[in-house]
Amino acid sequence: MTSNVSQSYPYTSESETDRAAHIAALVDARDNLATTIATETTPLDANDRWWVWKCPTSGCQGLLHVAGYARDLHALLVVCDGTCAKTFLR
Numbered sequence: 001m002t003s004n005v006s007q008s009y010p011y012t013s014e015s016e017t018d019r020a021a022h023i024a025a026l027v028d029a030r031d032n033l034a035t036t037i038a039t040e041t042t043p044l045d046a047n048d049r050w051w052v053w054k055c056p057t058s059g060c061q062g063l064l065h066v067a068g069y070a071r072d073l074h075a076l077l078v079v080c081d082g083t084c085a086k087t088f089l090r
């Protein structure tokens, strides 16, 4: 299995409470993240569990948490909680 393939599968899952707490902390810590989420996503459905992925950035040990649905795309906007501080579409 290549690293690309393994990275496309969820690493773990988290409760809605944990997801919301992670995203709230990341929004607090990063200047433009609230704007990014507000402009690039629509709110999530109610869901008890959300997938979490490992960050694909080389050298980054972060995990990707779901921030919202990407506008006009069938994708989730996810935010890395690690050193790369990037957002990705999943």
Ligand SMILES: [Zn+2]
Pocket (backbone or CB within 6 Å): 055, 056, 057, 060, 061, 062, 063, 080, 081, 082, 083, 084, 085, 086
């Ligand atoms: Zn990262």
